[in-house]
Every structure is written in structure tokens, then in C-alpha cells.
Amino acid sequence: MNAAAHAAVSGMSDRRPWWHRPAYVPLLATLALFIAMAGAGGVLYHGFLTPQVFLNLLIDNAFLCIVAVGMTFVILAGGIDLSVGAVVAFSTVLAADLVQRHGWHPVAAIALVLAMGAAFGAAMGLLIQRFRLQPFVVTLAGMFLARGAATLISVDSIDVDHPLLAAIANLRIPVGGGNMLSVGALMALAVVAAGAWLAGATPFGRTVYAIGGSESSARMMGLPVDATVVRVYALSGFCAALAGVVYMLYMLSGYSQHALGLELDAIAAVVIGGTLLAGGSGYVLGTLLGVLVLGLIQTLVVFDGELSSWWTRIVIGALLLAFCLLQRVFRKKGVSP
């Protein structure tokens, strides 16, 4: 078991000061990066350092944030879920189709979509856990299946104009000083809070960390490994479906080609947020920071106006590289428990 997971399971008996703990260092690095980027933006561009710019980060990336929280659990448990982008697309299409073309009440449609997301995730988890298949291949096939199913429901984009959904989509909640948040952004914050609680304060969360640290050790400790693995993928599927609902509200449409490549952004956010890709170490709050960093890169590119959009991809790739290398360094230094 690596040091971080050890500390997480045995109740933080680490004697090092908290800023030296391997699990915190990437988190602090991300925070420093975020502050530095925001500062640079403030110096370079007029009107950058206003609260609404930062609230917009949450509004524009709410779906990414929700997906990334689910992904955090999967990666903490030592797995990976490549199907999330496709599940988001499937959820937007299914919900839009049910509401617009079949006259379902939005609440019923959303409930069904969330249940299907969780069930889809659980099915993949079951395949991974029961048949010892590689998570990466199973979820890859899941990605094909979800996108294929979405196109089977509707090839074209479905516009959403149900009065209730439109009202929710356009609702802006004042947060003081004339600044606003959307319903999606509030949901994202709620999911982050729930995720942080789930990871940090429940037996389920502790089991997830233990599995990521070492599955065989977790098994020997008598932890419910099999059930937890299935639940982790179900959670990720549920988060993806919820993100799909938020995405549908954000775009007011359901389309099978929505959220292409979202899984890569979610993985990037989790890694930049300081979670170890090998599993066992990381924090949900770090993932929120990772999402904000990704959003900030995009905002900086938009504010600049001259930089081409492809720089976003290159910078995200470079950040991924930097954080992966950082993880290597700290894993090598901090392994001895």
C-alpha cells in the first residue's frame, strides 16, 4: 500500500507537517497554478479579475465538474471510465426525446435518465469485477454502445423548449454583488460537496481508497471489494447521467455528438487535481480545482482573442505531462510508509 492510502486508511498517523504529505503536494501545486494563472490574467487583460468571470468558470464547466467527481472515485479505486462522454450524450438525447417527442414530464424523464446512467455504470462494473476484464476496454466498449444507442434514438439534434426546462435553464440565482450562478453550477457544487463527504467520511470512501492502494490488501482486510467496485462504476455512470441533464439544460438540446472527448477532459481534471492515476490517493476538492484550472485556460484563450483555440489542447496536454511527472517524483520519494 502506498503512503497516502496508508495514511487515509489508518487515520492520518503521518507525522510529517501537512504541506509535506505526498497527497497534498500536487493539490497545493494546482492551487498555486490556479492563483498564478488568475493573477497573470488579471495583469494581462482588463476586466479579468471580476467575480463573475470566476462564477462563469463554474457555470460553463458544471457538467465537466460533475463528470470529473464521478471519475475521481473510479480513478481512486484504480480504474478508469472512458464511457462518460458518451453517457452524457446519451442522457441528453434520451431526456430530450422523452420530453419533446413523447410528452413525458421532465421530472419523470430525468429520473429515468439518472437511473439508466447508474444501471449502465453498474453493468460495466459488474463485467469488470466478475470477469476480471480490463476497465479500460470494458468502458471503451461502453462508450461505443452509449454513443451508438444515442444515435439510434435520434440522429439529429433535438431542441428542448419545454417551459419548465427552459425556465430552469434560464434561472439565475443571485449570489451577492450582482453576480449570478446557474442551477447547473449549484448542482455541480452540491455534487462536489457530496463527493467530498462520500470520499472522506464514509466506509464506502475508505474502501475506495483501500482498493486503489492495494486491492489484495483490501480483500485481506475483509473490505467489501467486489460490491464497492461495482458501486464506484455505478456512481460514475450516475454522475455522467446527471452531467447529461445539466448539459441538456446548458445547451437546451439533446444531440448524440454532444460532449465528444469529455472523458479526456475529465481525466485531465482529475489528474491535474492531484489524484494519483494508479489509485489510492487524491481528493474530490482537488478535482474541483482541476476543473477550474481547465476552465481558466479556456477563459484566458478567449480573453486573449489572438491565441488560437488549439493552444487549449496543447496546454492541457503539457499540464497533464507536468502533473504525471510530478506524481512520479512524489511516489518515488514518499513510498516508504
Place this chain on the structure above:
Amino acid sequence: MAETDRIMTGAPADASYGRRLLRMGLAHPLLWPLLTLILLLAGNSLFNPGFLALQWRDGHLYGNLVDIAHRAAPLALVSLGMTLVVALRGVDISVGAVLAIAATVAAWTIGYVRQDGLLPLALAVTAALATGALCGLWNGWLVVGAGMQPIVATLILMVAGRGIAQSISGGQILTLYYAPYSFLGNGFVLGVPFSLFVVAAVFTLLQLVLGRTALGLFVRAIGHNPQAAHVAGVRARVIVLGAYVFCGIAAAMAGLLVSSNVNSADANNAGLLLELDAILAVTLGGTLLGGGRFSLAGSLLGALIIQALTTTIYAIGVPPQVNLAVKAVLVFAVMLLQSPVCRAQVRALLRAGVERRS
């Protein structure tokens, strides 16, 4: 391999020679992919009686079979590279991005040189292959040198790759008006598409290198058990690095074929989702995703199956989107067939059924 050995030695002594041969055939790793391909083609010819017909027109060979093989060529090349990487317990999910980079580099080179004759072609091919090798070297270094998990290491180039390709092309689709380059993806040699010769050459080369030298043994040894291979003195680091470099070069070759086929290089969409198709082809061909057991011929068959499937879906007029769902079902089926746990359960079920009957 172990499967075959067990069946060969465990065959009952009184079994006739013919039955033993049949059993060996049934256990042959290429049987299932070959059967799938034949069934697909047979199904097509039921639906469309002229499907398998080949014609000789204007000195070229025409027909659906040639078309499938020609269209499968880029995927086949990438799958060959992927086979090696997967056999060494790795995976390269950046092949689509590398394909886009190589295609863009080739198109940019031709646009930059602006000459008639064969010089731009030679430069473009060299530049593209060198770019592919460089990308592979980068991936390999991250895996071997920095010790990252392969999926993470290649994820970086997958994310950044299309951005790099776009920065070379300036965000535009580069269109080519240069006949010699167009030959790579559209030309015929001896009446057969040139792309098939490329695939055949790469396949033969790999088959010779892996079959006639100790390299194939080393690859299997590393894939089965890296520690044991290391203890036995196999230079695993160099071999793994080489596999990623080869995979990059293979992706670059595919990029040349793809971009010359449509006479343009699209940094955004060239080779999109190719990594998934390549992994699917490799799996269909009987290569174990856990490493160790691999089959180059199987991967070629896998690529042909995927292309035949796509052609079928277009031919019978089902919306092409179904393709994704069909592929997904195929992957699930193959994965379950490969899983030892699942096999054991099926075997136990069968045995229970037999006992109940007797």
C-alpha cells in the same frame, strides 16, 4: 499456445488422426476471426449476389473485396503496430492523433517545397515517417524512461496531438494538388491498390523479424512476465521503446495513405476514433490484452472484419450510426470469450448440463 498444447497432448489415444486434426484446427487462434470474416462476407453475398465478384477493368482489379481490403489498409497498418505494443502489456491510444500529425506534416512539406517531380514526395514521406517515429519515441520514453502507465503516457499525446497538428496546419484543412502523392492512396501496381503492397510489406517484415529472430520470443517473454524476462536477461526497455516507435511509424504510414486518398489533411478529423478501432481489431484477432500472446495475421483479419462490417452496414442501408453499437457488442462478446473466468463458468455450466442429462 498453452491451449493448443493441452489439447494436443490430452487427446484420447484412440482418437483417429482426422479427429485430432479437427481438434487442432478448432483450437487454432486464427479460426474464430477467419470464421467471422467469412460469415460476414457470405452474409453479404446472400444479400447481394454480385458482392464477391471481381472484375478486371482498365488494367485494374475491381470489386467489393478489393475495396474492403483497400479501405482497411490504414487500420491494418495501425493494428500491426498496436499488436506489438499490446503484446508488451502496453497500449497506445495516441495513434489517431499521430496519424493526424503525420498527415499534416506531409501535406505541409509538399506545400512548402512546391516543386514538380518526385522530390516533394520523398521529402513528405520521410518527414511524416520521421514525425511518427518521434511521436513513438516520446510515448516510449514516457513509458520506459518516466515509468508511466501506458494509457496515461499516450493519453498526453492524444490530448495534445490534434492541437499540435492544427498549429502546423494553421487550423485549416490542407488541400493537395500534387499527383505523385495521390498515388500512395489511390494508385495501382500490377492492377492491385498500392496500399495493399504497403500492408503486405510491413506484415512480411514484421513476420520475418518476429518469427525468424529471437525477438518474437523476447516479446512473448516480456508480455507473459516482465520480471522473469528481466531476470532472464531480456533487454525489455529497448524492446518496449522500439515497439512504441514502430507503432508511431505505422500510424504515420496510415496517415500518408489516408491523406493521399482524399488529397487533403484534416488535423481535426483524420483518424478520429482510430485508436478504438485498432484496439478492437487487435482484440478480434486473438491478441490477449493482458500481453504475451499475439497474432499479427489475426490483427490483419481483425482490421478486415471491421471494414467488412462497415461496408455491410452501408450496403444493407441501415443507418451508419448502428456501426458503433454493433462494434460495442462485438467487443463485449470477444472480451467475454477471452476472459478465463467467463470460460470457466461456461464450462462449468456445460458440464452441469451434461451430468443432468446422463
